[in-house]
Amino acid sequence: MEELYLGIETSCDDTSCAIYSPSRGVVVHRTAAQLDHEKYGGVVPEIASRSHMRTLLPLYETVTGEAGVELPSLAGIGVTNGPGLTGSLLVGLSFAKALAYGSGARLAGIHHIEGHILANALENPLVLPALVLVVSGGHTQLVAMEKIGRYEVIGSTRDDAAGEAFDKIGKLLALPFPGGPSVELAARTGNRASYDFPRALRHSGGYDFSFSGLKTAVRLEVESIPAITPQIVSDVAASAQEAIVEALVDKSFLAVKEMHTRSFYLAGGVAANCRLRELMQERLGSAGIRVSWPRPEYCTDNAAMIACAACHHIRAGRVDGLDLNSFARGNLLSWAA
Ligand SMILES: Nc1ncnc2c1ncn2[C@@H]1O[C@H](COP(=O)(O)OP(=O)(O)OP(=O)(O)O)[C@@H](O)[C@H]1O
């Protein structure tokens, strides 16, 4: 019987289910984005958890139906149990526990950030040891990864995450939610040298990042412009995007040089950004470092990465009981010897 893993991801506002096979890769993956949050300009936790409750069961039935998988034949179930919104996490966690209880399938709670990192293992084997830049809505971290299950966070943002900075700048420019993809789209027709926005901690702070000063600089600039035209929006978007991307690339370059790393991965929603990919490839690639990233649908929240992570946990014997709990906050910890 084929070894198949079910992944469930409900940590924020996307409901996602997937089936992963270690030999075939992603068998079926479906993510249902919640659009109800758009009019509030941000994720409303109560709306998110209620929406997961409506969506998860039909999504699970679609995914297992398309994959032709019966619950008792699963090799294991992976579920994100943190960090994230507690109400949202509990919907996925309770569902996964019920499936595990009913079928006897092995259960693995997955740290959401490990999921983002292992999205890089969905289509190709990882080249390790590596450095990983996790850039998402809630995290900006440089992670030294010796092997799957062994992680050391060597740098973090001191304030806003890169994705949060994109989202806040998108909001300041009255662009559609979420800001990241909207800022990238607007930036395509803008001049990235129009505004000289700050690159905080460029020559200090080790491998740490800071983006709150940039957000304030963009706000002050926008407030000083009497009439904002679409071209100004594009120019501000392009200049702000450049400031974020350069800060990310500078620190990544410093880290790979100082740690003598030959392999580098991007992970998380901001890894979908084409300018980040381009500049990272330009700077690190030309120094002989192998740079890689997941395809866009596996950069933002998805259950395929959770199913893949569960495969690694369960194969290594790291299995959870039905007393598995959720956690709203918590660092990525090593679990392998
Ligand atoms: N093309 C893009 N350019 C820049 N940012 C992007 C792009 N696509 C998505 N993002 C940003 O990525 C973030 C969403 O990523 P992700 O789903 O990984 O975050 P999250 O799950 O909310 O946070 P975390 O993973 O830290 O818990 C948002 O901030 C979004 O604006």
Ligand SMILES: [Mg+2]
């Ligand atoms: Mg995420």
